[in-house]
Amino acid sequence: MKKIIFAVAFLIFFSFLMVSAINMRTFGEPTITKMDDYFIENAQKETGANNVVTSIVFDYRGFDTLGEATVLFTAVVGVVALFRGVKK
Amino acid sequence: MSILLNNSPILILALPLLAAFLIPLIGRINKKTVGIFSALVLAISLVFTILLAVKVITVGPQIYVFGAKSSGLTLPSGLNVPIRIMFQVDAMGIFMGLITATVSFLGAIYSLAFIKKTEGMDNFYSLLLLLTVGMFGMEFTGDLFNFFVFLEIASIASVALIAYRGIDFGEPAEAGFKYMVVSSISALVVLFAIGILYGEYDLLNIAALANVIKYSQLDKIALALLLPVLAMKSGAVPMHMWTPDAYSEAPAPITMILVAASQASLYALFRIVFSLYNVNSNTLAAGWIIIIFGVLSMFIGVTMAIVQKDIKRLMAYHAVSQTGYMLLGVGVGLAVLSNPVALKEYGITSLEGGIFHIMNHAMYKGLLFLTAGALFFRTGTRNLNKMGGLAHSMKYTTIFFIIGAAAIAGLPPFNGFASKLLIYESVYKFNPLLSIIAMVVSILTLASFVKVFHSAFLGPKLPQFNDVQEVPQSMILSMAILSCVIIFFGLFPDLIVKNLVHPAVMALVEQVKYTGTVLGGM
């Protein structure tokens, strides 16, 4: 019973994935690139960094990076907390 | 001072974050101060949240752009799309923010006595602060990918906290594993949907996306992916398997915060259907899907709760059932969103009921979980059959439990009644059957809590609980504050609805206002 429900859910999900894969815009030819073109043109001028990706990671979307570093910190604190009583 | 006020949206979040990073360093010097330090930081955060709430309600939505030349500069010169991450705090976001700030502050105070002073104590407080930060981020952010990052922070911190007792027992680790799998699937599916939207419009900002969204086939798929996973994260019924495990195995103050965390996912669900899609989508269908989730949650949650023997598990199933009320109220509002007459007649009221219930639920369910934690703290068991006669020795806890139980059952002078009444009367106009189901569930809730009260508190004093005393003061303090809030909301519901809930509902319904704050008068 449970397996049948799972199988149906899986099929629905898979069909979603396939429909979105087929309907997606053609690979390699992005149509709207306003935001990314802005980054490519202005990143060097505004942040002074040659690497556009780094300037996005640490400047335009710096807050995401803070969050990402926090996720790593959270995982480490969590792992330490989980194994806190383990003596070798 | 003005620099602090201008930056308050970020300070609410950044101060606990900084504190969380500093706690391992402080814990190295003195372990005892860590708890007080985090309670203090959360108190500062609460003060900033209240100041920001006053500002948002009186002045209007606040916007904070990270790294721009001024905090209100959403668009770069010569471009009409936002490129930076921004916080967009409107009445709805700050409404959730107030819940988060209150609940996590009280949780930290409660933990001062509840958490044993052991080796991992500084890690506990660090994780508590990080969970708070994750929730704040989910509620304030105006950027989809940023939302995903904070969703992950909140879920990873909650997993570590759920499994916190895992070193001595197996069950917490098991509940943590379940929650981890559930939350990582939902986060990854959210990311997939974000990828679809990004691929189509090259935008990540919610307001800018809402402005250009066309509701094409891909957008429909993105909505169809986002709706169930966020409902799963908030514990609605077909996907509720993690809720009772996680709620019952986490330490009591964390359970209270987890309730608020699942409501943050609920908020994200509302934000996506109202602010991102709004009338572009087929609101009737989306509304009915949410209503069905809600009705199923209400009914199955309460029927599962009645048979439980474990007090926290019972309350966890009630949490599922109460989530149903919120989904019902908001779902009815969504279903009539594209029909102005019905929206004005009962849609707004129903949304108000659903949104008000979020806050009420966070308060009374938090109080109930804290009383369950107090019982566990003194008796060492969560099994209802083993308890009895505790009213003799734990008077304050008994009073707090009565207040919480009356509020969850929707008895008149308490806050649960205020929001449930709004839901009943408006849903009745939409579909009488749904309203009747909601009332029946409320009666069953009352029955279930009468049972708990009878078996845990009434009866003769049991010999094994002879040396049971009242819980320490910090636990009583946080429970007392929650009780005061519950009674205050119950006595003056109009005040809250008019000043907090109604602006929040209007912020959800009026999509143009949401996009307008980012894109100017476009």
Next chain:
Amino acid sequence: MKEMSKIVKTVANFVYGFILIYGFYIIVHGHLTPGGGFQGGAVTASAFALILVSYGSVNSKKFLKKDIFSLFESFGLTLFILLAFSGLGITFFYNFLANYGSWFGDAAVIGVNPGNMNTGGLIPLMNMAVGLEVLSALGVIVLIMAKGAEFTRKKENS
């Protein structure tokens, strides 16, 4: 984990320094070449994993201490968030050093250029902070997992 043969240990000793230097290179040149704090930190942490595998979890305690790693992790993150706070006069995360003329403040040559270390404003500093955080975070994870694996295996034998 048991320690491995002498050959492995010698090679690990030899390679260790190179991996560290390569990792630091990636961190420091994050604003000019592919890479950055995360990637460089991960490369550096792989050196610790190499030491751990070749010397075994008991012997490598002399070189790798969990407490020091977690200290560095907190320190790196605190540095990162303080750098973000330092722009608070304007906005959080405001890159006030870029094009300012002092530290890392040279304006970049627009278009294709060979690269100038002294550009990028806060970006190189943030790269270093994040690099410190990531290398110590991954170090802690590797060490704790090794310890935990030891523990579960003991249970298996008993």
Next chain:
Amino acid sequence: MIDNLPYIAVAFFVAFGIYTLMFKKNLIKIAIGVCLIENGVNLFLITLGYRKGAVAPIYTMAPSGQNMVLPTPQALTLTSIVIGIATTALILSVAMMIYKHYGTLDTDEVRRLRG
């Protein structure tokens, strides 16, 4: 259809991950399933950023006059990879805790919580 082959690969990646999660009973295999979905989603993001014949968006010694691929998906993927590491680390350590207590990784046997 053939143009969208990368997207279809992504769909299969994610679908295999979901399949593993739904039908496998071993905790480590479930962790692998989560990793599979994660990699599928990362592949999806990076695929979105590709532009035919373009170079990496780094100006240091870049070939001049060429288009550059979209930089945002690369930044997003970087973030999501690190988040993935954190998730995997936590999931595996919780699995280790479970193994320590129950002595097994089978989900059918590790089931004290139900009902």
